[in-house]
Amino acid sequence: MTPIIQLGIGGVGRALARQIVAVAPAIRRRYGIDLRYIAIADSRGIIAGDPTVSEEQVHQILAVKEAGHGLDSMTNAITDRHWIELLPATIAIVVDVTATSEHTAPLAAAVSAGHRVVLANKRPLCDEYDLFTALTERGATRYEATVGAGLPVIGVLQGLLDTGDEVLRIEAALSGTLGFLMSALEEGSSFAEAVWKAHALGYTEPDPRDDLSGADVARKALILARTCGIPVPADAVSAESLFPPQLATVSVAEFLQRLPEAEESVMERFAAARAAGNVLRYITCITPDNIEVGLRELPADHPLAGLRGPDNMISFTTRRYHDRPMVIRGPGAGVEVTATGVLSDIIATAREL
Template sequence: MADSALKLLDEAGLPGELRLRQKLALVAMVGAGVTRNPLHCHRFWQQLKGQPVEFTWQSEEGISLVAVLRAGPTESLIQGLHQSLFRAEKRIGLMLFGKGNIGSRWLELFAREQTTLSARTGFEFILAGVVDSKRSLLNYDGLDASRALAFFNDEAVEQDEESLFLWMRAHPYDDLVVLDVTASEQLADQYLDFASHGFHVISANKLAGASSSDKYRQIHDAFEKTGRHWLYNATVGAGLPVNHTVRDLIDSGDTILGLSGIFSGTLSWLFLQFDGTVPFTDLVDQAWQQGLTEPDPRVDLSGKDVMRKLVILAREAGYDIEPDQVRVESLVPAHCEEGSVDHFFENGEELNEQMLQRLEAAREMGLVLRYVARFDANGKARVGVEAVREEHPLAALLPCDNVFAIESRWYRDNPLVIRGPGAGRDVTAGAIQSDINRLAQLL
């Protein structure tokens, strides 16, 4: 082999010499197409981490990956490679509930990341179903995420709740994960059943996390009892690591003393855009058209969405709080609370006039309007419009930004601040994907 290499160099007119180097070891993975298999490549390079590698090489034909190491015990390395390459992969089925703004964006993201995700985790992730409020598209063999919506329109069938549940319970996977990107109370009510049947849940739906304390504890206890996981980082701050941070502080021995900030990317966008030149409800319509609001924008304007986020975050901080303890200022006029979304937009004059008056009053004092959430250790909680100074951290934002100020024993004088985009399809879909990554680590 060495003579052949030297001959090739000589024929190419390149200088070369043969030298004997001792105490080196060669480890190779050989097989058809191994260099083009992302899972095999990932596992090979992962096993080489921390090894005394001299150089690596891969064949042009794609049949081998080679590493030369400084001599040392290679038995554990070879054993690790065998275990990594030939272990049975876990098959994880994913059931997507909701195919609207967030669901459609997640399908696009998953289609791009599916191969990489499997290579990184060693699990095979299979899109088993897409479900909306009326129909479902199901296939144990898996759906093509990049074409699932097109297939859904043509092939989805009406399916009652009982038959759908039976199909899910009969799944052939090692684990089944429910991805809830709806605003459905009916689906949130099924979390207890999901846990009892061994399903994991990843949720952007806030209703379960902000339900009554008794129900919230029942859901948590059910998942803990069955060894399943309920992950919901997407419920607060979209893709921002807010729940993770609060949970990590508590687990590390800190005590949360207060939470405050702008918890709604939608209301952040609205109040930053609102300068009196465009009616407030016209801005709401723009945000709705861009997918920045809930399916019914009155959920955002009512303050209920912010209230739910505050309740979820306070509970994550270790406090027992009921949703009705939060004082909520709604921006929805009483006569617009019922009826269709179109009815709300057609009857927004009262809200437009009220908001313009509040804006002008704030301007006279050199202040700006923001929709703020606050919670303290005494259990006092409020969400509503506040007038703040222009230089205040809650004022100097980019459109759609969320700001979360966490006051704790460790961060008493200078609160820990998390800031970034808190609304939009992409960041929320990314938060769902992040929780899938976290679930893979937990499994």
């Protein structure tokens, strides 16, 4: 049996639980691997199995979460113990699909006790560099879904590095939300209108500043750079924000209402790019000496210029892929594809064990 502890049962966590229940019989037949939850946690409680969480209990957990309740509302919930106390004597896989940094140190402790970790949550990899190395040493943590959701980005990068290639430059569009906004501007929308539409369609985080500040992209850039072996300190990657500082601390409702205050600077950049025959994209550029995250004017024939809507694109220029870079492109967000990235990592880890 491969015991799994899952932290977080939000959008990605629920999609993951459903996918695990659905594929478990096939994985058992194909590889002889028995994927079993031993605990599932949200921010308020933990449901632990005896010894495993049955499929019926997983469905009950999903129903409770979909009804908007916490796991502490279930009769058998644990609220006075940390998940780390539930780790078994055999090797378990701890899956972090929360958006908090509070599990970083316990995850590193689990790794040092010989357990394995799978992440969709970027935060544990963006803490101090020592924690990144503690988590990832000997390949103990897989984190494909942290960059590009279900797209194969981290695995491809690690494959290039493992086979002796040298990464010279990574250029990437890593935010579906910001990609959607750039396409909307190209279709004639104003910046504020584009953000309002993206927010109404649920394409942005509940607080759109989480996307518009570039902080989420900066975390992905940090993870890519660290995966390349560059010892980038936490908070060393600064991203260009698409709203003025006076809007940083107001309520979400006030932010949305005052969005026209962010209009001028973005639209000026957009008009200047268009006048020069270029396009504007929110991109990440990583070289061995530098990391940039922000709006850039790109010539129309640049690979990232061809992106439309919320797709991600990651281009690796390496010693081997020099004249024509290796390019990965596709949907870089969404709970189902993100859960798929996590599940692939779980299966790969279980097969390795």
